[in-house]
Amino acid sequence: MGLFLLWFFFGIGIIIQAVYLLVIFGRTAWFKSSSKSSKNQNPEEGVTVLVAAHNEFQNLKILIPKLFEQDYPKFDVMIVNDRSTDRTKRLLEEMMGIYPKLRSVTIKYTPKHVTSKKFALTLGIKVAKNDVILLTDADCMPTSNQWIRKMTAPVREDKKIFSLGFSNYEIKPSLLNRWIQFETILTALYYFSFALWKSPFMGVGRNLCYRKSFFMGVKGFKGIWHLEGGDDDLFVNQYATGQNTAVVLDPEANTTSIPKETWKEYLVQKKRHLHAGKYYRGENKRKIGLFPLSHGLFWVGGVGLLFYFGIGTQWEQFAAVLGIILLRSFLVLQIFNSASKNIQGSAPPMNILFNDFMYLGYFWILGSVSYQAKDIQWK
Structure with missing residues (x-):
């Protein structure tokens, strides 16, 4: 037996x-991009790059100039200053004097019935000038000056609602970083592959595009306001279909994030990410x-x-x-x-087979802990 x-x-x-x-x-793994031009229908439709930031002075000081290096003719940048207590507000005032297309809105408090990041994003989307919204985080950097053009192309040109992109992490010489690189690629394999199979179920808010009109039409984060996290994957999970969603598999369309440098910080972050999976459809x-x-x-x-x-x-x-x-x-x-x-x-990254084996414990142990967690928070 x-x-x-x-x-x-x-x-x-x-x-x-x-x-x-x-x-x-x-x-x-064996995806071959089409040779279709990305400058055919509405190449100059306006785009708003939206960033929700809480005490991100150091990151915004680097990010904002980088965003205005983008090779796209019609875009603006909206920074939602979410209850920051550092020098973020002063930095934004100075930067707006340098970059006329930079805009900001300040949040002084978050209503009790909603979570902070969803409230910040909703407010930013409501006041955005353009219908095409491209989301990223304050600690993310575009990998090329073609990021806006390529990430928004499916929404602008192909009438898609969602455009799913990839956000990797800076490479550092540590065991934790090698694991982060492995887990990030594996996660991308999940959501890119199922989306290519016409069965999308998530995206990452560090590199995600959709239309303001759609967001407002479905009343934004209705039904998930109270959940910490899920402003990206749960929103996509609710509304993405094989017909309205596209993936952008192009290194020039990526962003790069700053990785966690301690296991404790990383596990807190992943617990928040995995917790959202509790609310996915069966x-x-x-x-x-x-x-x-x-x-x-x-x-x-x-x-x-x-x-x-x-x-x-x-x-x-x-x-x-x-x-x-x-x-x-x-x-x-x-x-x-x-x-x-x-x-x-x-x-x-190195150690693929070792990390593949370690994924056994990671998924079931951390996933179970995250599923039952009640202390999830953004910032």
Whole structure:
């Protein structure tokens, strides 16, 4: 009976892992962009770049000049100063004297029935001059001066409602940073691949575009006002469809964020991100959960069979199981390598296989803690 269960776990794991790696994640890994021009229908439709900022003086001092280097003819920048107690307000006043297209609105308090970032974004969107809204965070930098043009193209030209982009993290020489790089690429594999499969379920607010008119038409964050986080993934989860959503797989359309430098800071951040998944639709929870579930079954069954056949000196069966494990490892390396080059134009971080194995504990332990957490907050 024990041997049967090991083979059963291993077999189920193999099948589901193969579907995810080849059929689903392969859509991103081997994606080929069309040669369609991005300057055909409404190349000069106005865009508002929106940033909600709380005590982000140091980051805004760098970000604002960078935004005005963008090669796009008609855009403005809206900074929502959310209850900042640092020098943010003074900086914005000085910057608005330098950059005429910079605008700001200041929030002095947040109503009790709403969460702070959603309130800040809603206010910013309401007063935005343009219908096309491009969202990012204060600690994010566009990777090229084509960011606005390329990220907004599906919304401006193809009549899409949502345009999903990628935001990576600065590379630093640490074990934590290598894990962050791995987990960021894996997350992108999830939401890009399902969107390419006409089944989108999330996006990241560090690089996300949609129309103001749509946001106002659905009454913004109605139904999720009270939830901390989810201003990006839960909003996309509610309204994105295979017809109204596009992905932008182009290194020039990315942003780069400042990574957390301690495990404590990182875990607090990820707990907030994973907590939002609690409120996804059931089908979307399955999209996320089946991969780590099959991942666990694969390793439990595979390692168990290796021990069983090794102890019993059944070397042919041992070699067959080991061969399947090595084949999956090779496939994981290929998927991550190809996907990373497509998404960010460079090779993936080191320790892919080690991090792939560690993902087992990360998802189930941190995911369970985040699911039950009640102390989630933005800033």
